[in-house]
Amino acid sequence: xxxxxxxxxxxxxxxxxxxxxxxxxxxxxxxxxxxxxxxxxxxxxxxxxxxxxxxxxxxxxxxxxxxxxxxxxxxxxxxxxxxxxxxxxxxxxxxxxxxxxxxxxxxxxxxxxxxxxxxxxxxxxxxxxxxxxxxxxxxxxxxxxxxxxxxxxxxxxxxxxxxxxxxxxxxxxxxxxxxxxxxxxxxxxxxxxxxxxxxxxxxxxxxxxxxxxxxxxxxxxxxxxxxxxxxxxxxxxxxxxxxxxxxxxxxxxxxxxxxxxxxxxxxxxxxxxxxxxxxxxxxxxxxxxxxxxxxxxxxxxxxxxxxxxxxxxxxxxxxxxxxxxxxxxxxxxxxxxxxxxxxxxxxxxxxxxxxxxxxxxxxxxxxxxxxxxxxxxxxxxxxxxxxxx
Amino acid sequence: xxxxxxxxxxxxxxxxxxxxxxxxxxxxxxxxxxxxxxxxxxxxxxxxxxxxxxxxxxxxxxxxxxxxxxxxxxxxxxxxxxxxxxxxxxxxxxxxxxxxxxxxxxxxxxxxxxxxxxxxxxxxxxxxxxxxxxxxxxxxxxxxxx
Numbered sequence: 427x428x429x430x431x432x433x434x435x436x437x438x439x440x441x442x443x444x445x446x447x448x449x450x451x452x453x454x455x456x457x458x459x460x461x462x463x464x465x466x467x468x469x470x471x472x473x474x475x476x477x478x479x480x481x482x483x484x485x486x487x488x489x490x491x492x493x494x495x496x497x498x499x500x501x502x503x504x505x506x507x508x509x510x511x512x513x514x515x516x517x518x519x520x521x522x523x524x525x526x527x528x529x530x531x532x533x534x535x536x537x538x539x540x541x542x543x544x545x546x547x548x549x550x551x552x553x554x555x556x557x558x559x560x561x562x563x564x565x566x567x568x569x570x571x572x573x574x575x576x577x578x579x580x581x582x583x584x585x586x587x588x589x590x591x592x593x594x595x596x597x598x599x600x601x602x603x604x605x606x607x608x609x610x611x612x613x614x615x616x617x618x619x620x621x622x623x624x625x626x627x628x629x630x631x632x633x634x635x636x637x638x639x640x641x642x643x644x645x646x647x648x649x650x651x652x653x654x655x656x657x658x659x660x661x662x663x664x665x666x667x668x669x670x671x672x673x674x675x676x677x678x679x680x681x682x683x684x685x686x687x688x689x690x691x692x693x694x695x696x697x698x699x700x701x702x703x704x705x706x707x708x709x710x711x712x713x714x715x716x717x718x719x720x721x722x723x724x725x726x727x728x729x730x731x732x733x734x735x736x737x738x739x740x741x742x743x744x745x746x747x748x749x750x751x752x753x754x755x756x757x758x759x760x761x762x763x764x765x766x767x768x769x770x771x772x773x774x775x776x777x778x779x780x781x782x783x784x785x786x787x788x789x790x791x792x793x794x795x796x797x798x799x800x801x802x803x804x805x806x807x808x809x810x811x812x813x814x815x
Numbered sequence: 816x817x818x819x820x821x822x823x824x825x826x827x828x829x830x831x832x833x834x835x836x837x838x839x840x841x842x843x844x845x846x847x848x849x850x851x852x853x854x855x856x857x858x859x860x861x862x863x864x865x866x867x868x869x870x871x872x873x874x875x876x877x878x879x880x881x882x883x884x885x886x887x888x889x890x891x892x893x894x895x896x897x898x899x900x901x902x903x904x905x906x907x908x909x910x911x912x913x914x915x916x917x918x919x920x921x922x923x924x925x926x927x928x929x930x931x932x933x934x935x936x937x938x939x940x941x942x943x944x945x946x947x948x949x950x951x952x953x954x955x956x957x958x959x960x961x
Contacts, residue, residue: 557838561841563835564832564833565912565926566832566903624899675924
């Protein structure tokens with residue numbers, strides 16, 4: 427079987443966030459700015475681009491940019507969309523379907539609220555009423571928080587996980603954010619602060635929940651061969667995997683176990699890497715429980731032991747497993763589909779560009795996207811040239 | 816403190832809930848609720864219940880052998896969250912949103928009512944109770960047994 431290991435590389439990244447949580451630009455203008463910045467980062471131009479990815483419409487974006495791509499990718503799985511774009515782009519480039527692929531994301535929910543722009547409501551559906559409208563939404567479950575709260579409830583009942591342990595994740599992530607001048611929130615917090623913040627959907631407190639901010643980002647991928655001639659050190663795609671097991675939370679077979687078990691195992695196997703080899707974990711933290719489930723499902727600890735694993739700042743600065751070093755969805759930015767920022771930060775860490783939050787000698791990073799309501803997981807294992815040998 | 820209003824008279828004057836649409840696949844379910852019956856579609860080939868209702872059995876893709884059968888209405892709480900901020904005019908926080916496992920083996924999202932929301936726990940035994948909708952259908956909620 428043909429492996430994608432080391433065949434392609436991410437060669438350009440960009441993101442735009444602000445400590446205010448708001449950006450001036452919006453929509454396609456913001457997307458175009460991200461594409462340009464990521465291409466500049468790579469030392470490429472729009473004329474090099476022959477593949478376009480977008481989580482709503484690659485066709486519309488390509489037209490706006492004036493690109494005539496031969497590879498189009500519009501997979502939309504919520505927050506994991508961009509890990510899937512990277513996986514598919516790697517396969518397409520390795521198969522000769524494209525040379526240079528760009529994926530971009532921009533959303534401005536925070537400033538849209540101020541501008542009075544209508545927010546996205548509901549989801550597109552074909553053929554009859556949305557099952558979620560018929561079977562879930564009448565019960566007043568807060569979306570998207572409620573499903574994660576149910577997962578936390580079940581994990582606590584089944585494994586004895588505590589609110590204090592979940593809070594540890596928020597505390598460690600905030601410590602990373604303190605090292606990132608562009609993060610939305612940088613002031614230190616304690617476990618007690620998290621527990622004293624208002625209950626939202628129990629057992630989740632306000633500080634267990636991600637932000638709502640504007641944000642945008644992009645990445646550019648090409649073959650490993652071409653990458654070696656470009657501006658920045660290549661960040662190689664070593665492994666990739668995706669898995670879905672439901673769309674609605676009431677269809678999730680086991681609320682304590684995500685399809686990350688499958689996506690992670692496949693990505694690690696392709697990469698020839700074990701969890702113990704990972705220097706930086708970028709694990710989608712829509713809520714503290716989300717990050718905890720990733721730690722278990724990706725194999726950093728056994729099922730049920732995530733609570734004990736995150737104690738004593740293990741995932742914070744100076745800890746054994748640096749996790750969400752940009753400050754995460756909990757403290758850096760979260761415009762809605764945060765998975766793009768996982769990739770951007772992983773690349774910066776592997777290039778040694780992360781400044782005060784740089785993990786020394788990082789050679790292998792994982793970007794693990796979580797989409798919808800723990801529905802679709804996509805795992806990328808990325809590495810330096812040194813990690814390939 | 817947390818219960819939903821179950822006064823049918825109020826339903827006529829103010830929208831109590833987001834009233835669920837009726838899909839073709841779900842119509843037999845909603846029709847049964849008019850008579851206070853909790854009915855489930857079963858695939859008689861696989862001899863197992865299907866949830867949510869759909870035109871095919873997700874185990875065998877068959878559509879010929881779907882039969883509606885009344886369920887016991889008894890269930891066990893699988894997971895529960897208490898909503899602390901208003902999500903709908905019908906439900907005053909705090910109220911309990913739960914996934915319950917019916918004894919027949921399917922899992923539904925619902926509200927557990929008739930008990931303070933923070934008393935609802937994983938593993939609790941519950942049974943169906945009905946909340947009238949504006950068109951004569953009823954919404955299945957659950958309440959603790961005993």
